[in-house]
Amino acid sequence: MVKKSLALALAIASTISMASADAKTARFLEGNVAKENIDRVNSSIRWNTSLYQALDQARREDKMVLWVQMIGQMSGST
Amino acid sequence: MSLSQEPALSVLKNELVCGYRDISKESYAGFSGKHDPDGNAVATTNGAGPHNLQTFLLASDGTVLHCLPGYWNPQDLVREIEFAGRMNDVWRNQSLSVTQKKQMGSRMQLAHVQEHPHAMVARSHMQGFDMKHEAKVRPYTSDTILNPQVAVQLVSMEKGQKAPLGTKDAFKTTDRLMHERMAARPFLPYNYFDVAAYVDYGRPKYDKNEDFRDPRTGMIADQDGAKHQEMLGQVPEKPMRRGRGMGQRMMQQGFSSMARRGVKNVLWGQN
Numbered sequence A: 001m002v003k004k005s006l007a008l009a010l011a012i013a014s015t016i017s018m019a020s021a022d023a024k025t026a027r028f029l030e031g032n033v034a035k036e037n038i039d040r041v042n043s044s045i046r047w048n049t050s051l052y053q054a055l056d057q058a059r060r061e062d063k064m065v066l067w068v069q070m071i072g073q074m075s076g077s078t
Numbered sequence B: 001m002s003l004s005q006e007p008a009l010s011v012l013k014n015e016l017v018c019g020y021r022d023i024s025k026e027s028y029a030g031f032s033g034k035h036d037p038d039g040n041a042v043a044t045t046n047g048a049g050p051h052n053l054q055t056f057l058l059a060s061d062g063t064v065l066h067c068l069p070g071y072w073n074p075q076d077l078v079r080e081i082e083f084a085g086r087m088n089d090v091w092r093n094q095s096l097s098v099t100q101k102k103q104m105g106s107r108m109q110l111a112h113v114q115e116h117p118h119a120m121v122a123r124s125h126m127q128g129f130d131m132k133h134e135a136k137v138r139p140y141t142s143d144t145i146l147n148p149q150v151a152v153q154l155v156s157m158e159k160g161q162k163a164p165l166g167t168k169d170a171f172k173t174t175d176r177l178m179h180e181r182m183a184a185r186p187f188l189p190y191n192y193f194d195v196a197a198y199v200d201y202g203r204p205k206y207d208k209n210e211d212f213r214d215p216r217t218g219m220i221a222d223q224d225g226a227k228h229q230e231m232l233g234q235v236p237e238k239p240m241r242r243g244r245g246m247g248q249r250m251m252q253q254g255f256s257s258m259a260r261r262g263v264k265n266v267l268w269g270q271n
Helices: A002-013 A016-020 A031-044 A051-061 B008-015 B074-091 B098-115 B118-122 B128-137 B148-154 B174-183 B223-227 B246-262
Strands: A064-070 B016-022 B031-033 B053-058 B064-069 B231-233
Touching (some): A031 B008, B008 B074, B053 B074, B074 B118, B118 B174, B128 B148
Antiparallel strands (some): A064 B053
């Protein structure tokens, strides 16, 4: 867990310089870019749709579960 | 969603087991315009759209360590995931009683607000339409409002009108609201977590009309398209217009009812 926390802390630290972006700026992403982002998420991450299976995997791998509740589908319309 | 951006993507990929479910049919779900995967997107503020999206961090026994309502900036999401890791350490600490863990968990939730950097707080102002909703519906009872006398000034404002100076500060930021609400429900089993109450701030509808904006300016270019777009989620019934005859109203009711039964995603105008 300490190792994981360190990795997370490093991930945060590496982005501090990015954090000064203007919070008010509404960044607009065109559809093709948005689709690339969605494809990247879905190709990089295996999304469980069963909470039971996700928790079982988490126990085996000693990890936490990130469980998203959303309107729509991860690879479809939202 | 912000999950595609670093550092969130690497953390999700390497540090967590991920999963999701569609909450379209849940009573607490809000609604928004339907967005296809190749539709446009707009970055938004932390905590926007709480009824439409919730990100839980769960211990491997299903205990809720943390829950982020709505959309969150990727850096801020990772910061909160790191915090959930600390909550997990407490939850798994066998030298503490459950009561001690819950007390410690509540304190940690409240204390984490002070760890949020200024930029994160600046990204965590409630959307203007959500502020207006809270000020209109429950100005003196909402836990989102710090100064009701100032907040209610929003109620009489027209759409698009700039809010008076200081109005924004009459409301808590969503990063604070999130931790305060989590502090009130430490270490609950996922099945007992009262999502409806937890995400209850702002109006049920969240939409930025992304697909109807001009890519060059970011401004809404197709008002009519935005007004008549298809919606997803718990779309409310369209209110009956006054001044129609009884027969027309009955026909309208019958058609609407049939349409609701047969068509999952209905058309619905903007407010």
